[in-house]
Amino acid sequence: MTEWEAATKRLHFKYHELIEFMIAVSLIAQEKHMKEFAREVHFSLDDELLQMIDEVKARLSKHIKEEMAVFFSDNLFTGRLDYVMVQVYLGNRETLSSSEQFLACYRAKPAMELVSHLAATIYNDEKMEWTQGHDWRFIMEDHGLLLRLVEAARLQDQAEHEVLLEHIRYAEEYKQRTLLVLEQFHERAYLPMRDRLRELGEAGVTKYQSLFAEQPELAIREIMRSDVDLIDKETEVHISYISQVRVAIHREEQEGRSHLIILGVNNDAFAWQREDQETIERFLKVIADKRRLEMIELLHHKNYYGNELAQVMGLTPAAISYHTNMLFDLNLIHLIRVDNRIYYELDKDKIGYYWEQTKRILLP
Incomplete structure (x- = not known):
């Protein structure tokens, strides 16, 4: 115990x-x-x-x-x-x-x-x-x-x-x-x-x-x-x-x-809400970077695997890894397997949730 x-x-x-x-x-x-x-x-x-x-x-x-x-x-x-x-x-x-x-x-x-x-x-x-x-x-x-x-x-x-x-x-x-x-x-x-x-x-x-x-x-x-x-x-x-x-x-x-x-x-709801506010601050920092914003936009339309995303964005695989880690931290993307290849998949519901929470905090 x-x-x-x-x-x-x-x-x-x-x-x-x-x-x-x-x-x-x-x-x-x-x-x-x-x-x-x-x-x-x-x-x-x-x-x-x-x-x-x-x-x-x-x-x-x-x-x-x-x-x-x-x-x-x-x-x-x-x-x-x-x-x-x-x-x-x-x-x-x-x-x-x-x-x-x-x-x-x-x-x-x-x-x-x-x-x-x-x-x-x-x-x-x-x-x-x-x-x-x-x-x-x-x-x-x-x-x-x-x-x-x-x-x-x-x-x-x-x-x-x-x-x-x-x-x-x-x-x-x-x-x-x-x-x-x-x-x-x-x-x-x-x-x-x-x-x-x-x-x-x-x-x-x-x-x-x-x-x-x-x-x-x-x-x-x-x-x-x-x-x-x-x-x-x-x-x-x-x-x-x-x-x-x-x-x-x-x-x-x-x-x-x-x-x-x-x-x-309602302490529990307030505790999760305070956590949300801290998370929203991180979310705003993540999307403030134009490369991560471009990555989100690309993944909005289709799933990409790592090297493919690097070629489309003109970045090195290491740079892709760095930026995707920022998105992983907020659960904005997930890894899925298709035909033995690992793809990045955007969680569109999570994006929508963060956006709604951002509006709630900035425009109460």
Whole structure:
């Protein structure tokens, strides 16, 4: 058994309903930026997902949508309420398995703990040291200490700093407002699509179980975008439909607790697409040479054997070998045997495929 196969044995693919709830409220709150990200990487979101988002927006009140804009990040790469939710989940991971249990846990949390997590994520995003050496447990329990620390650690964005201070001064209000957002989203938006999300997520589980079993190294490198040494103990893998394309890894250092990885249900398609983009770059370099372009044109009309192609093009057999190797590398030509002679055959379907992919990338 290879190290890649051994690592795959430690991966336990499963759909986690609670994790999908947290992802759903976070990403739908960031819908605009999710779509912008997809456009930037030339990846098309599923039509069904786009329909789900439209239906969710129609079911939520204007007030709740405005509150979601307040409490979640303004882009996909910095956390706000999403980070607070993750910290609540990770601290109670063994006892939570449903979105209802998560909401009950969030409801029971002290407001000070929630705003402390909020401060932590904002300062982490700014890469600022702000705790002044104080123990994290004391910070979460001492309102005055937390307020003094935040007042002393000024953010570059003054408006953002004032909002953070406001949330800390009125910690209970922060808790109640965010709890209302989560409860309303859960009731009006998440529950109507919960069963379908589970169906789609579990289909992704089945797909990835097969892919990782059949091609462990390729799957870990390309779909999980990881190295084998990251999977050094039992690891739970949640397959997310809402995320579509995502890799999130929580490495659990505590003994007896598993790592957690979140994979988008379309990571495999994106991995192959990224490979295609790299291949298209090579394709464009290949056809940029007029001799190889002439060779493709000749082979488009008929098959040639090596010496015949050399005579027609006025090149040496060595030069023909050099250029055909470039075409072989992209699977643009194949060797076929006819009457004991080896001919070059152009793969016209492959040429058409590369051309269509080139148009997709250059003219999205």
